[in-house]
Amino acid sequence: MRDQIDLLATVTVLGVLEQAYFAMQVIYARRKYKVSPPETTGHPEFERTFRAQANCSEYFPIFISLLWVAGIFFHQGVTAVCGLLYLYTRLRYFQGYAGAARGRLGPLYASAWLLWALLGLALAGLLAHFLRPSSSTWMAALVWPLQLCGAW
16 A cells, blocks of 8 residues: 555655745744744845745645645656656745745746646546446446436
8 A cells, every 4th residue: 555655645745844944934034034923024035935935835735635636546656756846846936936026937837837737637537537437348438428417
């Protein structure tokens, strides 16, 4: 069982560590620019770091959900590679946004594309799972949708 999910688990842990890194960067920026919690405004560099971390955190549940569904129902290896690429693009997004707001755009588009790819893999895996015929004949696969509609 473990060898069927080891890559997904590894990417998940790396994602959690990345989120922790982003949170630590906000703490360091708070100290550097003397912005006490719960304040979210202050020096522009702090605000960009704070927004970059918040944006990455907002997308993390979507990423983790798609990673696991695609990995279990489609293919663990392909999904893990997409997951690693996503984590890399989010790191580049964070670094770019913290430096200058325009620096986030390229990695933002790349990470969005990777989320769509993970969604596609998850949907393909789920469709294959639910549409798999109970027998080994293609006729059963063709008849199955008609049986659902009550037409057969």
